[in-house]
Amino acid sequence: MMATTVLTLVGSLRNGSTNRQLAEATALNAPDGVDVNVYSGLENLPFYNEDQDVEGQVPAAAVELRAAAAEADALLLISPEYxxxxxxxxxxxxxxxxxxxxxxxxxxxxSVVIGTAFGQYGGVWAQDEARKALTIAGANVLEDVKLSIPNSVVRFAELHPKDDAEVASQVAEVLQGIRAVAESN
Incomplete structure (x- = not known):
């Protein structure tokens, strides 16, 4: 059986962000049969402009992102709340x-959206907005597969999410949910 490839996009560009750490924890706790590819390069993606989105003029960063998505079996967005x-x-x-x-x-x-945020709800507003945009864009959003981790600044002040047993278990469950749907397609 082929592994399920999960393209992972992180909404925080800051290297030490708790959401980037959550992406690392997700990759490290992937169950057998799931490959988590944390994408790098979103900071190079220009703002969408239909004038640039024509054959021969599409920016290289957009071509690379589209190719990564085309090769993936599923998409995981990890979003802070701004x-x-x-x-x-x-x-x-x-x-x-x-x-x-x-x-x-x-x-x-x-497609699945998860994340962590400083507030008591873990960024659910941001995650709901991302799900909405993904749905309108045509993705198969898995509404039952969710993870919102509140109080990130306090919870992960001295503990990386990969070392948090509860988080490790939760991200593995998220990935199992993704794999189940990706394999049935």
Missing amino acids: NGTMPAVLKNAIDWLSRPFGAGALKDLP
């Missing part, structure tokens, strides 16, 4: 992946 919503870098990635509309790299791709 001012009550998802970071612009994630929305921009969704915009590039949604084109051409109805036939973009997100079309029917099993």
